[in-house]
Amino acid sequence: MKKSNDREVATPHLAEEWVGKVYTFICILFLIITIFSMVYFVASKGLSTFIVNGVNVKDLLTGLKWKPDGEPALFGALPFIFGSFSTSILAAIIAAPLGFCAAVFMIELSPKLGRTFMQPVIELLAGIPSVVYGFVGLSVIVPLFRNLFPGQGVGIAAGALVLAFMILPTITTIATDALASLPAGLKEGSYALGATRWQTIYRIVLPTTLPAQMTGIVLGIARAFGEALAVQMVIGNAPHIPHSLFESTSTLTSAITLSMGNTAMGSVQNNALWSLALILMLMTFVFVFIIRWLEGRKKL
Amino acid sequence: MKKSLIVTMALTLSLSLAACGNNNTNNGAKNGNAAATNNATTNNTASADLSGSILAAGSTALQPLVDQVSKEFMDKNSGVSIQVQGGGSGTGLTQVSEGQAQIGNSDVFAEEKLDADKAAELVDHQVAVVAMAAVTNKDVGVDSLTKQQLVDIFTGKVTNWKDVGGKDEKIQIVNRPSSSGTRATFEKFALGTKTEDLQGSIQEDASGTVKKLVSETPGAIGYLALSYLDDSIAAVKYEGVEANVDNVANGTYPVWAYEHMYTKGEPDAATKAFLDYMVSEDVQGDQGDVVEMGYIPVSKMEVKRDAQGAVTK
Numbered sequence: 001m002k003k004s005n006d007r008e009v010a011t012p013h014l015a016e017e018w019v020g021k022v023y024t025f026i027c028i029l030f031l032i033i034t035i036f037s038m039v040y041f042v043a044s045k046g047l048s049t050f051i052v053n054g055v056n057v058k059d060l061l062t063g064l065k066w067k068p069d070g071e072p073a074l075f076g077a078l079p080f081i082f083g084s085f086s087t088s089i090l091a092a093i094i095a096a097p098l099g100f101c102a103a104v105f106m107i108e109l110s111p112k113l114g115r116t117f118m119q120p121v122i123e124l125l126a127g128i129p130s131v132v133y134g135f136v137g138l139s140v141i142v143p144l145f146r147n148l149f150p151g152q153g154v155g156i157a158a159g160a161l162v163l164a165f166m167i168l169p170t171i172t173t174i175a176t177d178a179l180a181s182l183p184a185g186l187k188e189g190s191y192a193l194g195a196t197r198w199q200t201i202y203r204i205v206l207p208t209t210l211p212a213q214m215t216g217i218v219l220g221i222a223r224a225f226g227e228a229l230a231v232q233m234v235i236g237n238a239p240h241i242p243h244s245l246f247e248s249t250s251t252l253t254s255a256i257t258l259s260m261g262n263t264a265m266g267s268v269q270n271n272a273l274w275s276l277a278l279i280l281m282l283m284t285f286v287f288v289f290i291i292r293w294l295e296g297r298k299k300l
Numbered sequence: 301m302k303k304s305l306i307v308t309m310a311l312t313l314s315l316s317l318a319a320c321g322n323n324n325t326n327n328g329a330k331n332g333n334a335a336a337t338n339n340a341t342t343n344n345t346a347s348a349d350l351s352g353s354i355l356a357a358g359s360t361a362l363q364p365l366v367d368q369v370s371k372e373f374m375d376k377n378s379g380v381s382i383q384v385q386g387g388g389s390g391t392g393l394t395q396v397s398e399g400q401a402q403i404g405n406s407d408v409f410a411e412e413k414l415d416a417d418k419a420a421e422l423v424d425h426q427v428a429v430v431a432m433a434a435v436t437n438k439d440v441g442v443d444s445l446t447k448q449q450l451v452d453i454f455t456g457k458v459t460n461w462k463d464v465g466g467k468d469e470k471i472q473i474v475n476r477p478s479s480s481g482t483r484a485t486f487e488k489f490a491l492g493t494k495t496e497d498l499q500g501s502i503q504e505d506a507s508g509t510v511k512k513l514v515s516e517t518p519g520a521i522g523y524l525a526l527s528y529l530d531d532s533i534a535a536v537k538y539e540g541v542e543a544n545v546d547n548v549a550n551g552t553y554p555v556w557a558y559e560h561m562y563t564k565g566e567p568d569a570a571t572k573a574f575l576d577y578m579v580s581e582d583v584q585g586d587q588g589d590v591v592e593m594g595y596i597p598v599s600k601m602e603v604k605r606d607a608q609g610a611v612t613k
Contacts, residue, residue: 067496069478138509143516152472152517154502237477237503248502258505261360261388262479264413265398269479270390 039281046278049075049271060275066239066255068269075272079241081279083251086156087231088224090245091163092171096217098164099171104201107179119176126169134233137162142234151246154236159251162230167220174216178209215294222287226280228253252276351379352570358385358392358405359481361430361507361525362559366405366578368589373577380570389413389481396562397422402571404562407481409607422562427578428595430525431556432486433543434536435511437520442466444537447492453521454487454495461519473501474513474522480505485557486523488609490538523555527594545596551603551611558605559595 049055055075063076102122106114141161146153182205190200206213236248237258256273263270356366363386370382387395389406390413396404397418404410407430410419434450436442440461445453452458453471462468476483478497487494497503502517504510507528514522515532526543529535535543538555547553561578563571577583584590584597591597605611 067478069494070496138512146517152500152502233504233509236501238499238501239497239503240499242500247500250503258477258503259479261386261391262477262481262505263388263390265390265394267390267413 042274042277042281045271045274046281047275049268049275053268053271055268055272055275060272061279064241066250068259068272073268075275077252077255077276077279079239080250080252080255080276082241083156083159083235083249084225084253084280084283087159087163087235087251088221090156090160091167091224092217092221094160094164095168095171095220096213099168099175099216099220100206100213102168102172103175103179104205106176108197108201108205122169122172125165130166130227130230131233133162133166134230137230137234145246149246151244152236152248153246154234154248155242155244155246156235156249157245159231159235162234163224163227166227166230167224170223171216171220174219175209175213178212178216179205182209211294211297215291218287218290218294222284222291225283225287226253228257232257252280256280349379350377350570350573352568353381354383354403354571354574355395355401356382356384356392356403356405356561357387357395357401358403359389359407359559360386361407361482362405362428362561365428365559365589365593365595366403366561368593369578369583370574372582372589373574376577377570377573380574382574390479393422393562396564399564402563402567403575406560406562407557408484409558409560410562411607412484421564423564423566425561425563425575425578426558426598427561427575428559428590429548429556429598429601430485430527430559430595431543431545431548431553432482432490432523432525433529433555434486434490434521434523434538435514435529435533436522436536437514437516437518438532438534439518440466440469440521440534442536444540446539447490450538451491451493451495454491455493456498469519472517472520473498474510474517474520475501475503476510476523477503477505481557482507482523482525486555489557490523490555525594526596545600548596549600549602551613554611556596558598 049060050057060075060077061081062078063074064078065074065076066079067074102118106118137158141158142153144153145151145155145158149157186204186208187200190204195203231251232254235251235254237250237254238248239250239255240248242249256276259269260273263273354370356370363384367384370384374380374382385401389408392401392404392406393410393413394404395401397410397414404422406413410422410424413419414422434445442461442465445464449458449464453464454473454475458464459471460468461471475495475497476486502513504513507524510522511524511528511533514520514524521536524533526545526548529543537543538553541547541553543553543555548556561575563575566572567575579598582588584599588597603611603613
């Protein structure tokens with residue numbers, strides 16, 4: 001309680017201001033330096049394949065044969081690019097309906113059970129190390145596919161299924177947030193018009209949250225695209241475009257992790273792997289732009 | 301609330317700054333120490349005076365052995381700290397060549413991975429021998445394969461086990477990536493030729509994964525170091541010769557390679573002492589780590605091989 005009516009004179013917080021400013025500035029500087037040096041490193045390494053070793057960009061992007069040790073050395077990365085896209089998109093196709101249904105269950109059908117039990121469990125999936133996913137894939141999914149389908153069980157199907165589990169938390173969390181932020185009036189209006197719960201979900205909830213759902217799916221694809229270890233364990237790693245979903249093939253990441261440690265820095269074999277990493281990074285940029293574009297459309 | 305937050309931030313900042321400062325002084329002290337002890341060790345080579353830190357990086361095939369031996373060495377020489385990292389033979393050779401690691405572990409001769417002038421700077425220390433055997437799933441019913449049969453299998457000319465004396469079953473190749481040192485050894489000494497990755501073949505780098513896939517996949521063939529052989533898979537004789545320590549040592553079984561520990565130029569005192577310990581009787585003898593962990597001691601070898609693959613008695 002103030003005794004006088006005088007306005008309290010604010011003591012200047014100069015020191016605090018300064019500390020806060022400097023602290024923030026240092027953090028941002030650190031972040032920017034890290035990002036730029038990383039981009040520079042990958043780009044300079046990845047481009048040296050073309051500049052120093054004289055590999056044709058077109059050959060790398062469209063060639064079908066990957067033989068860095070061969071005579072002559074061939075650097076055709078199309079099988080890897082194909083493998084990366086097909087596994088991550090197939091993973092999203094598997095995970096997207098699951099994620100949406102889980103979100104609907106948690107928000108619309110059974111919020112209590114969903115919020116207290118389902119959500120923590122699904123978020124737990126995100127904390128499991130990828131080598132565990134890979135090992136489970138190798139021990140459960142690969143033998144299962146080997147018994148059910150022709151082929152050896154490894155391949156795009158096994159990789160996509162493992163990845164689907166890995167990206168499920170991302171897709172579910174974003175779908176849940178989208179459903180939760182939906183204005184209540186929209187749903188109530190729909191009910192008031194006599195729509196059933198199912199009609200409301202697929203005529204109102206799904207279309208209005210679709211842009212946000214898409215953001216989640218693209219984020220999931222981006223994560224699947226960059227995942228290395230789990231995929232490497234179940235995909236078989238033959239550098240060829242497969243004839244079926246159950247035939248050994250490679251992704252960009254699995255090709256990099258398989259050979260990066262075995263090749264000496266600066267050799268053409270090593271530089272070619274950095275070119276694959278550069279392709280990965282550029283694809284990640286593309287995904288980020290897609291996400292930003294989707295975010296921009298999200299306004300209801 | 302706000303104030304406490306700012307205080308925390310300021311504290312963190314000052315702490316991190318202080319930590320930086322500390323680090324610097326530590327490094328300075330360490331450098332000083334190292335210099336001092338270097339002088340000391342040149343005068344007096346008693347093991348108690350050894351100090352320094354060693355980084356050994358590279359081959360994952362050699363890593364478990366180096367790791368275990370380094371622990372024993374550190375118990376005996378408390379002043380030395382040794383860090384053992386994997387990363388692969390290429391990484392090990394690169395790091396030792398660029399001076400980031402004191403020791404580069406490799407499955408292959410440096411000449412095979414690095415440029416000739418860079419490889420010439422490195423000093424080779426051969427610490428063990430690893431032999432490899434072709435292994436198959438237990439159901440294929442093949443006991444021995446000739447060199448030509450193996451070449452036919454790994455180049456895709458033969459795709460069914462019945463063509464090499466087994467039962468009627470499709471052959472599934474479980475290979476290593478083309479950059480792998482294990483694959484290079486197998487191709488060089490068992491096949492005598494480089495092979496391509498075939499459509500539908502499986503490539504895995506980790507021996508554990510290869511073993512799991514071969515033991516579970518019907519009709520599978522792969523190759524593993526002797527230390528990985530057990531009842532879950534069937535080891536195949538090469539040209540009728542069984543893959544075992546004696547046959548490797550007397551030169552009748554040709555599919556083997558040295559495990560190398562490279563240093564750049566002559567090693568410093570601590571590194572030299574560690575490498576000497578690595579080839580000492582304690583490690584290489586019948587009771588030593590090398591035998592216990594499934595490698596073959598270099599001293600047991602009755603034949604020698606140079607970087608070009610020429611074998612001498």
